[in-house]
Amino acid sequence: MDEILNTKVLSDCEDDISVAASILKSGGLVAFPTETVYGLGGDALSSSAAGAIYAAKGRPSDNPLIVHICDTSSVYELAKKVPENAKLLMEAFWPGPLTIILPKADIVPDTTTGGLDTVAIRMPSHPAALSLIRESGVYIAAPSANSSGRPSPTTAKHVSDDLKGKIDAIIDGGAVGIGIESTIVDLTGDIPTILRPGYITKRMLEEIVGPVSIDPAIIEPDPNLRPKAPGMKYTHYSPSGDLTIIEDTSHPDKVTDNVINKINQLIRDNNSTSESSKVYVLTTGDNAPKYDTGNIILLGDSSDGVTVAARLYSALRECDDKGAKIILSESFNRDELGGAIMNRLLKAAGHKVIYV
Ligand code: TXA
Ligand code: MG
Numbered sequence: 001m002d003e004i005l006n007t008k009v010l011s012d013c014e015d016d017i018s019v020a021a022s023i024l025k026s027g028g029l030v031a032f033p034t035e036t037v038y039g040l041g042g043d044a045l046s047s048s049a050a051g052a053i054y055a056a057k058g059r060p061s062d063n064p065l066i067v068h069i070c071d072t073s074s075v076y077e078l079a080k081k082v083p084e085n086a087k088l089l090m091e092a093f094w095p096g097p098l099t100i101i102l103p104k105a106d107i108v109p110d111t112t113t114g115g116l117d118t119v120a121i122r123m124p125s126h127p128a129a130l131s132l133i134r135e136s137g138v139y140i141a142a143p144s145a146n147s148s149g150r151p152s153p154t155t156a157k158h159v160s161d162d163l164k165g166k167i168d169a170i171i172d173g174g175a176v177g178i179g180i181e182s183t184i185v186d187l188t189g190d191i192p193t194i195l196r197p198g199y200i201t202k203r204m205l206e207e208i209v210g211p212v213s214i215d216p217a218i219i220e221p222d223p224n225l226r227p228k229a230p231g232m233k234y235t236h237y238s239p240s241g242d243l244t245i246i247e248d249t250s251h252p253d254k255v256t257d258n259v260i261n262k263i264n265q266l267i268r269d270n271n272s273t274s275e276s277s278k279v280y281v282l283t284t285g286d287n288a289p290k291y292d293t294g295n296i297i298l299l300g301d302s303s304d305g306v307t308v309a310a311r312l313y314s315a316l317r318e319c320d321d322k323g324a325k326i327i328l329s330e331s332f333n334r335d336e337l338g339g340a341i342m343n344r345l346l347k348a349a350g351h352k353v354i355y356v
Contacts, residue, residue, distance in 0.1 A: 005165030033173030039142030253333030
């Protein structure tokens with residue numbers, strides 16, 4: 001077993017999961033893979049473990065944690081009321097990348113829910129996550145295992161880059177599959193409401209429970225609207241360089257010649273500055289050869305959103321690793337998974353878009 005600055009690096013084998021489970025049982029913090037992103041786990045019913053999670057991440061304490069479970073019966077212990085639509089969604093999408101918000105039961109400490117009277121619950125499908133929850137016997141509070149404000153981690157190395165020395169252990173289960181965080185749906189009102197888009201789309205939810213709405217505050221930035229998921233109000237995922245999205249107003253879903261010409265023009269404009277080597281383009285494999293630069297960071301395949309989601313956070317971290325000062329990104333279609341990708345990309349860009 002390796003150790004970096006007192007943080008144990010564990011594998012996802014049975015013996016190592018046991019080590020991690022003991023750490024959680026005694027109130028410690030363990031980062032672990034899920035199918036979406038790596039989570040930073042602690043005992044959800046322990047106020048001090050939850051407090052330690054906020055401290056390790058540097059996370060504001062009003063930004064509640066998701067409670068991870070391995071058995072649907074746990075929902076009845078954690079929530080005061082479980083409406084019919086919750087049961088249907090649990091059955092359809094669990095284990096998997098869906099988080100549901102329900103009225104919280106008294107056993108869930110306020111520290112875990114950031115003082116809210118609701119609780120976020122999810123059953124992940126990653127085998128290492130499920131074994132860890134089962135083996136530890138605790139409900140695991142787990143936000144994404146990044147330092148607050150940085151892109152969510154999709155590999156154990158990302159976790160270690162941000163949190164080594166600040167947490168007890170990391171389970172290395174390789175790169176995650178999905179790459180962006182779970183869909184969050186609030187089930188405390190009359191109509192289920194998406195608070196954070198993700199791999200489980202509005203259409204998929206509607207097939208199970210009928211009409212679903214989207215929290216208006218997450219669609220367009222509007223200082224008068226406050227997102228219902230507290231975490232959605234923070235700037236997020238941002239690389240240190242200046243990220244701008246270039247979008248064709250008449251074809252926002254396509255990377256047209258107009259977009260490519262504009263990006264090439266911006267590359268030329270910056271060529272005269274001493275920082276010219278620090279201009280990078282975020283693009284997909286199919287468009288990469290069209291840019292007049294070798295400073296390319298690849299996102300996947302434009303016709304396959306799944307590959308873009310899986311690469312997105314790694315690509316944003318790569319911008320930092322390469323010291324990118326100016327980052328020019330293509331935009332993606334907003335259908336289905338594309339909506340979740342653009343939600344994250346727009347946040348990373350602070351909603352800076354050049355329309356051509
Ligand atoms: O895929 C995921 O959901 C990952 C993995 C580790 O499971 N977790 C994750 O957690 O993304 P985190 O903490 O980075 O994001 C949780 C989001 C935050 O925006 C938070 O404000 C929101 O969920 N949230 C948590 N509890 C809530 C509640 N009771 N009401 C509304 N929003 C809530
Ligand atoms: Mg997060």
